[in-house]
Amino acid sequence: MLPQDMLALGTKRSAIRELFEYGKMRKAVVGEDKVYDFSLGNPSIPAPKEVDEAVKELVEKQDSVLLHGYSSAQGDANVRKTIADHINKLHGTNISADNIYMTCGAAASLCISLRALLLKDEEVILFAPFFPEYIVFTEGQGGKVKIVPPRADFQPDLELFEKAIGQNTKAVIINSPNNPSGVVYSEDTIKAIADIMNKKSKELGKELFLITDEPYRELVYDDIKVPYVTKYYKNTIVCYSYSKSLSLPGERIGYIVVPDEVTDSKNVYACICGAGRALGYVCAPTLFQQVVAKCVDCVSDISAYKKNRDLLYNGLTELGYECVRPDGAFYLFVKTLEEDSESFCERAKEYDLLLVAGDGFACPGYMRISYCVDEKTIVNSMPAFKALAESYKK
Ligand code: PLP
Numbered sequence: 001m002l003p004q005d006m007l008a009l010g011t012k013r014s015a016i017r018e019l020f021e022y023g024k025m026r027k028a029v030v031g032e033d034k035v036y037d038f039s040l041g042n043p044s045i046p047a048p049k050e051v052d053e054a055v056k057e058l059v060e061k062q063d064s065v066l067l068h069g070y071s072s073a074q075g076d077a078n079v080r081k082t083i084a085d086h087i088n089k090l091h092g093t094n095i096s097a098d099n100i101y102m103t104c105g106a107a108a109s110l111c112i113s114l115r116a117l118l119l120k121d122e123e124v125i126l127f128a129p130f131f132p133e134y135i136v137f138t139e140g141q142g143g144k145v146k147i148v149p150p151r152a153d154f155q156p157d158l159e160l161f162e163k164a165i166g167q168n169t170k171a172v173i174i175n176s177p178n179n180p181s182g183v184v185y186s187e188d189t190i191k192a193i194a195d196i197m198n199k200k201s202k203e204l205g206k207e208l209f210l211i212t213d214e215p216y217r218e219l220v221y222d223d224i225k226v227p228y229v230t231k232y233y234k235n236t237i238v239c240y241s242y243s244k245s246l247s248l249p250g251e252r253i254g255y256i257v258v259p260d261e262v263t264d265s266k267n268v269y270a271c272i273c274g275a276g277r278a279l280g281y282v283c284a285p286t287l288f289q290q291v292v293a294k295c296v297d298c299v300s301d302i303s304a305y306k307k308n309r310d311l312l313y314n315g316l317t318e319l320g321y322e323c324v325r326p327d328g329a330f331y332l333f334v335k336t337l338e339e340d341s342e343s344f345c346e347r348a349k350e351y352d353l354l355l356v357a358g359d360g361f362a363c364p365g366y367m368r369i370s371y372c373v374d375e376k377t378i379v380n381s382m383p384a385f386k387a388l389a390e391s392y393k394k
Contacts, residue, residue: 009136015132015357015359015360016039016356016360019356020039020354022349023037023039023354026352030352033376035352036353036377036381037354037377038354038356038369038370038371038373038377038381039354039355041179041330042249042370042372043247043249043300043330043372044304044372045247045304047246047248048295048298050295051248051291051295051298054291054295055287058287058290059287066286067286067290068287071283071286071289073273073276073277073283074101074273074282075101075102075255076289078097079290079293080097080100080102082293083100083255084096084097086296086297090228091228092231093230093259095230099258099269100256100257101255101258101276102253102255102289104252104281105243105249105252105254106213106240106241106243106254107133108252108254108279108281109213109239109240109241109254109255110134110173110211111140111141111279112256112275112279113171113211113239113272113275114138114140114211115141115279116275117170117209117211117271118142118171119142119170120142120143121142121168122168122170122171123144123146124170125145125146125148125164125165125169125171125172125173126146126147126148126173126362127148127150127156128148128149128361128362128363129154129180129181129333129358129361129362130173130179130361130362131175131179131361134173134213143170143171146169147362148160148161150362150363153183153324154333155183155189156185156189156193158193162196162199162200165196165197165208167204169200169208170209171208171211172193172197172211173211173212174193174210174211175213175214176212176214177326178216178328178331179329180331180356180358180363180366180368181324181331182324182326182328182330182331182332182333183327183328184220184224184226186227187225187232190232190233193210194233197210197233197235198233201235207235209236209237209262210233210236210237211236211237212229214241215240215241215244215254216244216328216329216330217245218245219245219329219330220327220328221306224328226328234261235261235262235263237257237258237268238256238257239254239256240257241253241254242254242292245300246292246298246300247300251288252285253285253288253289255284256272258272304375305330305372307375308371308372308373308375308378309326309332311378312378313325313326313332315382315385319386319389321335321389322334322335323335330370333358333361333363333366333367333368333369334367334368334369335366336365336367340364341359341365341367342357342364344367345367348367348388351384352384353381355367355369356368
């Protein structure tokens with residue numbers, strides 16, 4: 001007998017992957033440029049040149065046995081120190097190498113953190129809309145999710161949030177800039193979340209953890225600031241990844257921060273190390289630990305994403321589509337032209353528009369458009385979006 005939950009996860013691809021595979025098939029039939037694939041969040045901007053230079057320099061100059069060997073389980077101490085110093089320089093924090101655990105990207109950061117914190121059946125609160133894998137990650141670590149329904153502007157509904165916290169709550173995941181809405185939480189919002197969590201923590205007589213999932217931290221436009229959450233709430237765990245900021249999703253590299261301010265911080269960090277061990281996530285890729293340490297000050301040139309955001313937002317709103325203007329990440333979350341978003345996205349396929357239904361993000365009635373694509377895909381897709389909108393007027 002095989003575990004049925006794993007069998008189900010392994011045999012049913014995610015809706016996003018399903019659509020991406022469909023796109024590949026369809027492109028083979030009608031041509032690459034005739035299919036407008038907005039399904040995946042795969043960065044379309046190359047990694048900064050410093051990344052390639054760092055790889056070359058490391059490969060040429062370093063002892064290859066060490067470079068391709070194991071590091072410490074929690075990551076190389078010098079790499080962790082470089083990253084800690086960088087965070088302190090940017091945010092005025094007092095993080096040290098001992099507060100950092102290197103991981104294989106945000107997915108691993110989240111799974112490790114959840115495994116480190118959750119007792120069986122404890123709850124994790126999520127604000128809709130959210131990255132669908134949060135459910136897989138939470139349930140995979142023995143927890144349960146509790147979903148706070150969305151507000152029209154996709155900022156967290158704080159009243160419903162407060163009501164959602166109960167005796168069984170252990171953690172809350174936030175993700176700003178957000179996948180799929182592109183919304184960024186302001187400093188006031190973070191403070192309000194912290195106030196509620198402090199109040200409920202006192203009332204319930206237990207620690208509540210705020211897990212902040214930050215693969216899009218640097219992807220913000222128009223001088224928007226993304227607050228560093230550890231400064232506002234003591235029990236914050238940061239799950240970071242270089243997948244999007246350095247366009248390195250295939251290299252699987254990121255980290256977790258457990259600040260000293262966390263209650264019983266040394267033991268929480270020990271639980272992170274234990275969870276990393278239990279899940280087999282020890283010693284993140286050594287070469288790329290070294291590369292990110294050399295590139296801590298770099299970010300991919302995101303001007304193309306900003307241009308895409310403007311083109312798509314302006315183009316779609318002119319056509320009558322409704323959406324919140326995103327301040328960050330590379331997604332637009334748009335109201336579908338019929339209530340059933342899955343049926344809408346099926347109809348969009350007739351126009352070779354590959355859009356992800358909002359249902360998977362706990363937000364039916366919407367669709368996600370990933371605009372990390374070539375500019376010409378956006379320009380060329382506009383007549384298809386127009387025809388799709390017109391099909392609803394007939
Ligand atoms: N969290 C969010 C919100 C994401 O959008 C993604 C990937 O798209 C991840 C986590 C996983 O990131 P990584 O590739 O670093 O594991």
